[in-house]
Amino acid sequence: SDEELHARIVAARETLGDRIVILGHYYQRDEIVAYADFVGDSFQLANAALTRPDAEAIVFCGVHFMAETADILARDEQHVILPNLAAGCSMADMADSESVEAAWEELAEVYGFDASQEIDEGWFERNPGVKLPVIPVTYMNSSAALKAFCGRHGGIVCTSSNARTVLEWAFERGERVLFFPDQHLGRNTAKAMGVPLEQMPMWNPRKDLGGNTSAELDDARVILWHGFCSVHKRFTTAQIDAAREQHPGVQVVVHPECPMPVVDAADAAGSTELIRRFVAEAAPGSTIAIGTEVNMVNRLAAQHPDKTIFCLDPVICPCSTMYRIHPGYLAWTLEGLVEGEWRNEIQVDPDVATHARVALTRMLAAAP
Ligand code: 13P
Numbered sequence: 001s002d003e004e005l006h007a008r009i010v011a012a013r014e015t016l017g018d019r020i021v022i023l024g025h026y027y028q029r030d031e032i033v034a035y036a037d038f039v040g041d042s043f044q045l046a047n048a049a050l051t052r053p054d055a056e057a058i059v060f061c062g063v064h065f066m067a068e069t070a071d072i073l074a075r076d077e078q079h080v081i082l083p084n085l086a087a088g089c090s091m092a093d094m095a096d097s098e099s100v101e102a103a104w105e106e107l108a109e110v111y112g113f114d115a116s117q118e119i120d121e122g123w124f125e126r127n128p129g130v131k132l133p134v135i136p137v138t139y140m141n142s143s144a145a146l147k148a149f150c151g152r153h154g155g156i157v158c159t160s161s162n163a164r165t166v167l168e169w170a171f172e173r174g175e176r177v178l179f180f181p182d183q184h185l186g187r188n189t190a191k192a193m194g195v196p197l198e199q200m201p202m203w204n205p206r207k208d209l210g211g212n213t214s215a216e217l218d219d220a221r222v223i224l225w226h227g228f229c230s231v232h233k234r235f236t237t238a239q240i241d242a243a244r245e246q247h248p249g250v251q252v253v254v255h256p257e258c259p260m261p262v263v264d265a266a267d268a269a270g271s272t273e274l275i276r277r278f279v280a281e282a283a284p285g286s287t288i289a290i291g292t293e294v295n296m297v298n299r300l301a302a303q304h305p306d307k308t309i310f311c312l313d314p315v316i317c318p319c320s321t322m323y324r325i326h327p328g329y330l331a332w333t334l335e336g337l338v339e340g341e342w343r344n345e346i347q348v349d350p351d352v353a354t355h356a357r358v359a360l361t362r363m364l365a366a367a368p
């Protein structure tokens with residue numbers, strides 16, 4: 001029963017004390033967030049992992065790429081636990097390393113650079129003012145292998161809260177950017193920076209379907225990957241129109257993983273943390289429609305009873321993989337730690353981790 005699970009989690013947590021830290025993403029269900037020492041968006045949680053170097057284990061209540069990131073940033077002796085290994089991210093799965101490596105080789109031919117050249121840590125400092133033909137930028141929501149790819153090729157990681165600062169970093173060091181996996185975050189961010197849509201072609205390796213034209217690639221500033229978030233792509237401008245009609249004066253705030261017309265029609269767009277602040281800072285009595293994951297929206301509604309807060313999508317839209325972190329798995333993994341067993345440990349290959357750390361460190365330095 002729920003009560004039994006609660007008692008098991010509390011008992012294991014008490015025994016473990018400061019030996020562990022539990023991190024919870026905002027999209028986790030309330031029954032999990034209740035046990036988290038830190039709750040935040042993916043950027044805040046990457047930093048939170050760094051604040052507890054003393055903890056033996058980081059129990060990451062989020063999805064696979066977040067636990068991988070924590071393992072890359074954590075000390076070697078620290079263990080990172082993902083309570084349910086099936087908690088992945090469909091967007092992250094949309095960019096696999098083989099396809100990105102193949103794209104890189106094709107781009108190297110188009111722009112005349114050496115696809116195998118390593119642009120390691122310190123390369124930019126040793127080569128001031130040199131601009132590379134293409135800088136790879138990966139959204140945090142990607143595998144460790146892709147972060148390592150960026151680390152090796154002069155690239156960087158971004159999150160939804162620092163995508164603009166990271167793109168500015170990239171444009172200072174390169175002529176153009178290959179942005180993966182989320183086309184929407186790439187397009188929305190570059191558009192806000194004034195990059196025209198014609199200069200943001202979608203990468204199309206399918207020559208049988210036309211491929212990319214050479215004019216398109218000549219003019220490109222941001223080459224977008226075809227990934228998307230299955231939760232955020234559900235939001236539509238029709239939902240915003242309906243909210244404005246039914247609630248005159250409503251303020252609409254959405255996540256930048258939403259399609260561009262939705263971001264354009266909203267009053268504000270930003271990361272999970274920006275949405276949280278937008279709601280907190282709105283005047284009492286405000287009505288706010290939110291375009292993001294429903295667990296987060298419902299929690300904000302409960303925390304602000306003086307405001308009317310609702311999800312733009314009338315059909316419930318949780319992130320099904322975030323939802324796979326159930327209290328039963330949390331209890332089982334915590335009890336494992338009590339017994340000295342690392343259940344569901346996430347261990348990134350050391351070589352991959354070394355290169356991925358370069359791309360993550362570039363991000364943390366560019367956007368602290
Ligand atoms: P942020 O936590 O960066 O806002 O990302 C949202 C998300 O989709 C996480 O998977």
Ligand code: SF4
Pocket residue numbers: 027063088089090091092141229230231232293319320321322
């Ligand atoms: Fe992935 Fe979207 Fe779920 Fe985030 S909300 S974990 S991007 S599927």
